[in-house]
Amino acid sequence: MENRQSGGASFLGPALFAVVLLGLIGSTVYIFARRIWWFPEPVTALGASIDRQFDYTLIITGIVFVLAQLGLAYTILRYRDRGGRAHYSHGHTGLEVIWIALTAILFVGLGIAAEAAWRDYHSLGPAAEGMPVEIWGKQFKWYFRYPGPDGQFGRTAPELVNDLAGNYMGVDFDDPAAKDDIITATLAVPVNQRVNVTLRTLDVTHSFFVRELRFKQDAVPGLLIRMNFTAEKAGTYEVVCAELCGLGHHQMRADLMVVPPDDFEKWLGEQAAYMAALTGAEPEPESE
């Protein structure tokens, strides 16, 4: 048993380990504090509130991270092998209760603080204020549906899905409400217009994600998930799928175009013109 080396010999290893830890703490804090590899600017007011919440979480967990790593570096040095006999410790119940309680309070508190932003994303507000759009995920594309002049989405049925004909989401064009529905592969919205989104999927779980909107939500089979966003800055932003959904997941992208209202109406009119091929009807707006 007495095959240890003398106490002083074990200083170098723990000291090196502590120095490496200090280096890691320093570089991690630097990367976050300087915002290297940071998010793009948010283009919604809700996005700004998400960022604020993110900052609170980052600062609080950052402080805990630094303290815990400093504690680890100290412990490694302080309790290094000095050639003595190790003894078993039962820990300190009082301290354990305190830090578990503090952690619980912290996490529940952050959850409660974030609740308002979460609720705002899911509130639809008065129907008159929001422009309805359906977002459909389907391996491996995003499709969008606008209700047309009647403001009503037509019925859909899985057995009506016909990709070759362009009926990607199985819209029943015999339903009067469906006659003026507009299906697109790009999501365009007017700037400063509240958009009420219904998220759906035709197959597996996808996740609709636009970084600049700070909007990421799973589309779950069988669920209609309603959320909203109001983009306040014109531009083209990337829509991606943020849920690994199969081999083509990486190519599941689309564009979100935030445009002035006039441009939006023009764009929507052009899209409606393509619909005639699908519905077999002339692209005249229904008066219903």
Ligand SMILES: [Cu+2]
């Ligand atoms: Cu996907």
